[in-house]
Structures are given as structure tokens and as C-alpha cells.
Amino acid sequence: DTEVTQTPKHLVMGMTNKKSLKCEQHMGHRAMYWYKQKAKKPPELMFVYSYEKLSINESVPSRFSPECPNSSLLNLHLHALQPEDSALYLCASSQGLVGLGGELFFGEGSRLTVL
Amino acid sequence: EDQVTQSPEALRLQEGESSSLNCSYTVSGLRGLFWYRQDPGKGPEFLFTLYSAGEEKEKERLKATLTKKESFLHITAPKPEDSATYLCAVQSLHGGSYIPTFGRGTSLIVHP
Numbered sequence: 001d002t003e004v005t006q007t008p009k010h011l012v013m014g015m016t017n018k019k020s021l022k023c024e025q026h027m028g029h030r031a032m033y034w035y036k037q038k039a040k041k042p043p044e045l046m047f048v049y050s051y052e053k054l055s056i057n058e059s060v061p062s063r064f065s066p067e068c069p070n071s072s073l074l075n076l077h078l079h080a081l082q083p084e085d086s087a088l089y090l091c092a093s094s095q096g097l098v099g100l101g102g103e104l105f106f107g108e109g110s111r112l113t114v115l
Numbered sequence: 116e117d118q119v120t121q122s123p124e125a126l127r128l129q130e131g132e133s134s135s136l137n138c139s140y141t142v143s144g145l146r147g148l149f150w151y152r153q154d155p156g157k158g159p160e161f162l163f164t165l166y167s168a169g170e171e172k173e174k175e176r177l178k179a180t181l182t183k184k185e186s187f188l189h190i191t192a193p194k195p196e197d198s199a200t201y202l203c204a205v206q207s208l209h210g211g212s213y214i215p216t217f218g219r220g221t222s223l224i225v226h227p
Contacts, residue, residue: 088156090158102164
């Protein structure tokens with residue numbers, strides 16, 4: 001079983017809705033990541049937090065808003081999304097600081113459908 | 116620009132038929148190459164980390180090897196439960212930090 005927990009597993013939302021994806025890890029990892037993955041494509045990096053501070057934003061549209069309330073939690077707030085934003089959203093964590101990198105531990109993902 | 120290329124894109128094997136997946140990379144100073152397994156609709160699961168040419172790692176029917184230009188994931192006597200997409204990633208310098216850059220993956224299907 002994965003030690004990175006993502007909720008909800010499935011989310012359907014309209015283009016005017018506001019929703020949030022949540023991620024939690026209890027491995028003491030200090031770096032947390034959001035990835036977006038489309039079918040038959042590799043994970044695409046969106047955001048990286050290190051020690052609860054945003055370290056990397058891959059020029060993601062502002063309709064995606066990340067938040068890291070503490071070292072164990074990571075949220076992704078969604079607002080005014082487009083149908084092309086439908087994808088599997090993956091949260092991951094790693095042990096070291098961003099800069100040392102290391103293996104990522106992924107959650108099972110949140111499958112988002114935008115109508 | 117750092118790049119990761121995986122081949123083949125898809126592979127179909129009969130149960131017990133051994134084979135290898137390839138991951139070729141170009142990176143300025145390798146700081147780690149990773150293999151992940153991903154089942155449909157799930158997040159990738161970490162398998163191996165390799166750091167230097169000549170290094171090998173094994174886990175059950177899987178064995179990962181590394182040269183200066185590529186890595187191989189050898190699958191010995193595969194079973195249907197080995198069916199998955201296998202992703203390769205290398206640490207890539209990104210705005211002062213090292214972040215994994217993923218290849219497109221190899222989709223493996225093992226028929227009973």
C-alpha cells in the first residue's frame with residue numbers, strides 16, 4: 001500500500017466549480033510534488049514544494065493553485081478549469097531537499113474529469 | 116537539454132519469455148536513474164535507483180543495469196502480473212534543483 005494518500009480518487013466538476021485535491025504523507029519527507037498525467041503520456045511536473053515553500057512552478061495556469069499547509073499535507077485548489085484539464089493528478093514526495101532529489105513516492109492519483 | 120528515450124513503446128510477451136526494456140539518456144552529469152512501474156489508473160511505484168555505470172539492482176524477476184548512455188530493465192520469465200507500464204527517469208537540473216525527467220514509458224503485456 002502506498003504511504004502517500006490522495007483524495008478524492010475520482011472528481012467530476014463543471015467549468016465554473018471550485019474544488020480541491022488533497023494529498024497526505026507520513027514518511028517525514030520534506031519535498032512534495034504535483035504531477036499531471038494524460039493517457040499514455042509520462043507524468044508532467046506542475047509544482048514542487050520544499051520545506052513547505054514553493055520551489056518550482058512549471059508555468060502552470062493560475063486556475064491551479066497549490067498550497068502546502070504543513071510538511072505532511074499538500075493541496076491543489078481548482079477553479080474555472082477547462083475540459084482539457086481532465087487528467088490523472090498525482091502527488092508525490094521525496095525524502096531529501098529539492099536539489100538532492102531522490103526517488104519519488106507517488107499516491108494513487110486523483111482522476112479529474114472537467115465537463 | 117536532458118533527454119530520456121525509452122524503447123520499445125510497447126512489448127507483448129508470452130509468460131516465461133524473457134526480454135529487456137531500454138532507456139537511453141543524455142544528461143549533464145548523471146545524478147541518478149530511476150525505474151518505476153505504473154499500473155493503469157494508478158500512481159507510479161518506485162522500483163530501482165542506479166547511480167553509476169556498471170551498477171546493477173535486482174528485485175524478483177526484474178534486474179536493472181546501467182551504462183554511461185543507457186539502462187536496461189531485464190525481465191526474466193515474466194508472469195501476467197508483470198504487465199504494466201515501466202517508466203524510466205533521470206535526475207535533471209531544473210532551476211537550481213534536481214528533478215526527475217520521465218521517459219514516455221514501455222507498455223508491457225504478458226500473456227498467460
